[in-house]
Amino acid sequence: MSQAITVQPGQVIERILTLELVRVTERAAVASARLRGRGNEKAADQAAVDAMRRELNKLPIDGTVVIGEGERDEAPMLFIGERVGNRNGVKVDIAVDPLEGTTLCAKDMPGSIAVMAMAESGTLLAAPDVYMQKIAIGPGYPQGVVDLDASPEENLHNLAKAKGVKVTELTALVLDRPRHTDLIAAIRKTGAGVRLISDGDVAGVIFTTNPASTGIDIYLGIGAAPEGVLAAGALRCIGGQMQGRLILDTEEKRSRALQMGVKDPNRKYDMKDLASGDVVVAATGVTDSALTKGVKFGKDVIETDTVVYRSATGTVRRIYGEHRELSKFHLD
Numbered sequence: 087m088s089q090a091i092t093v094q095p096g097q098v099i100e101r102i103l104t105l106e107l108v109r110v111t112e113r114a115a116v117a118s119a120r121l122r123g124r125g126n127e128k129a130a131d132q133a134a135v136d137a138m139r140r141e142l143n144k145l146p147i148d149g150t151v152v153i154g155e156g157e158r159d160e161a162p163m164l165f166i167g168e169r170v171g172n173r174n175g176v177k178v179d180i181a182v183d184p185l186e187g188t189t190l191c192a193k194d195m196p197g198s199i200a201v202m203a204m205a206e207s208g209t210l211l212a213a214p215d216v217y218m219q220k221i222a223i224g225p226g227y228p229q230g231v232v233d234l235d236a237s238p239e240e241n242l243h244n245l246a247k248a249k250g251v252k253v254t255e256l257t258a259l260v261l262d263r264p265r266h267t268d269l270i271a272a273i274r275k276t277g278a279g280v281r282l283i284s285d286g287d288v289a290g291v292i293f294t295t296n297p298a299s300t301g302i303d304i305y306l307g308i309g310a311a312p313e314g315v316l317a318a319g320a321l322r323c324i325g326g327q328m329q330g331r332l333i334l335d336t337e338e339k340r341s342r343a344l345q346m347g348v349k350d351p352n353r354k355y356d357m358k359d360l361a362s363g364d365v366v367v368a369a370t371g372v373t374d375s376a377l378t379k380g381v382k383f384g385k386d387v388i389e390t391d392t393v394v395y396r397s398a399t400g401t402v403r404r405i406y407g408e409h410r411e412l413s414k415f416h417l418d
Contacts, residue, residue, distance in 0.1 A: 104394060106145055107204060107368040108405050112390045114138040114184045114200035115370035116409070119381035122373060123194030130191045134184035134200055139164055142180070147171035149204070152212040153181030153312040166212065166346075177207040179363075181316050187285040191372050197286040198372040198380070203319040209363025211315050211355065212346045217333040218311035220287070223304050224295040225325030234329040234354055238272040238306060245304055253277050256303045259290045266307050273306070289369070289377045291317035295324045300376045308333065318360035320367040323395030324402060328357040364398040386410060 117137035121130040142149065147170070154166040164170070164182050171178075180202065185191060187198035203210065221234050223245060231248045232241040238258075246253040254277040260266050262282035273280050281302065283290055287309040293300040314330045321328050334340045334351040343351060353359075370392040371378030379391040390407040 111370040127188040142170040146175035201369040205365035206363035213311040222328040
């Protein structure tokens with residue numbers, strides 16, 4: 087029988103958001119990895135959602151999902167407003183993407199992860215499921231070196247100057263979408279390189295924090311708003327800069343955003359607007375990527391690779407897991 091935890095909120099977050107949080111993303115990653123390469127995006131997503139929900143409901147928290155999954159992908163949801171946890175612990179905000187890169191998983195391509203964030207209650211932006219214009223760079227630069235309202239050319243030249251390199255030595259990460267045709271052309275006109283990705287802009291933003299390993303200096307373009315909040319949470323833990331603006335280009339979207347507390351539809355959010363409190367983010371690889379290795383299924387063991395970030399301490403933990411007794415490592 088569960089017992090109430092009465093320690094301070096920060097202590098609860100510290101306890102939950104290391105091994106406990108990792109367990110949640112591990113189970114979601116393993117569940118979806120069983121369906122890698124099968125060509126069924128919805129089945130893989132549903133497996134991840136169901137596994138993540140089960141594990142979340144075992145935690146000693148009183149959690150509310152503020153960034154949900156499934157509306158866009160038509161999968162069973164960890165819906166916005168859903169209560170998770172056993173209700174005996176501290177109140178927290180939950181942001182989830184049980185399977186970022188559903189297409190990547192279905193095609194067994196690199197870059198799919200199971201990711202979630204947990205933060206102090208009321209500190210994650212409850213973003214509607216709309217698009218968001220985003221810009222992000224890693225740590226070590228003067229504040230304001232890039233700006234969402236500046237042109238791509240201006241941002242790249244300012245970043246190159248701050249980094250002490252030529253623009254031609256920079257690489258920008260952009261989602262490969264028709265809407266980015268002009269953006270890609272503008273970046274290439276400066277001489278900078280462009281790396282295109284088909285999915286996975288949470289990991290894409292995180293890539294900017296370690297250009298030496300990932301080759302990515304800046305993230306630019308339009309992606310999903312919920313993933314923007316998750317990415318901002320991770321970036322706050324490591325350091326860096328990020329800005330975002332919701333794209334509310336219809337009355338229906340503006341109305342939906344207003345119901346979720348967005349009063350200014352044109353507001354430019356910085357990183358701390360998106361994720362302001364003590365936040366912990368965990369991401370477990372489903373398929374291999376520059377961020378994490380994918381799930382490996384052996385005869386007697388399942389291997390997982392997870393990275394965990396915490397903003398309060400700036401801690402980054404790499405957790406390699408070996409899960410034995412495969413008959414018991416089912417997600418029911």
